Amino acid sequence: MHEVSLVHALFDQADRALGAHPPAAVRLVRVRIGELAGVERELFETAFDGCRAERGYAAAALDVVPEAAAWRCRACGVELAPGGPLRCAGCGDAGDVALVAGDALFLDRLELEVRDV
Numbered sequence: 001m002h003e004v005s006l007v008h009a010l011f012d013q014a015d016r017a018l019g020a021h022p023p024a025a026v027r028l029v030r031v032r033i034g035e036l037a038g039v040e041r042e043l044f045e046t047a048f049d050g051c052r053a054e055r056g057y058a059a060a061a062l063d064v065v066p067e068a069a070a071w072r073c074r075a076c077g078v079e080l081a082p083g084g085p086l087r088c089a090g091c092g093d094a095g096d097v098a099l100v101a102g103d104a105l106f107l108d109r110l111e112l113e114v115r116d117v
């Protein structure tokens with residue numbers, strides 16, 4: 001189940017992001033998962049629940065934001081309409097399009113517990 005290794009990679013990334021504030025507890029971890037990233041959301045959520053305590057994120061909730069795939073014409077740079085045909089509306093070129101979003105998993109946001117001073 002590669003979602004488990006993805007969750008560990010996510011916590012590695014969060015650890016690095018938290019380097020300056022290690023004592024703060026993380027309340028929320030928000031990730032964007034592209035529809036073409038090859039990640040099963042339910043498996044990812046299950047893996048997160050299974051790993052968060054051992055990684056020191058016991059208090060963290062997971063918020064998954066789905067990201068639609070987006071394509072751009074290589075010839076003229078126009079972004080194609082989401083969900084539409086893979087043909088450029090700008091120059092009519094078909095086939096020579098590049099995927100510009102929706103194929104990856106991103107750590108979007110960490111929310112930390114705010115302590116009263």
Ligand SMILES: [Zn+2]
Nearest residue numbers: 073076088091
């Ligand atoms: Zn074009």
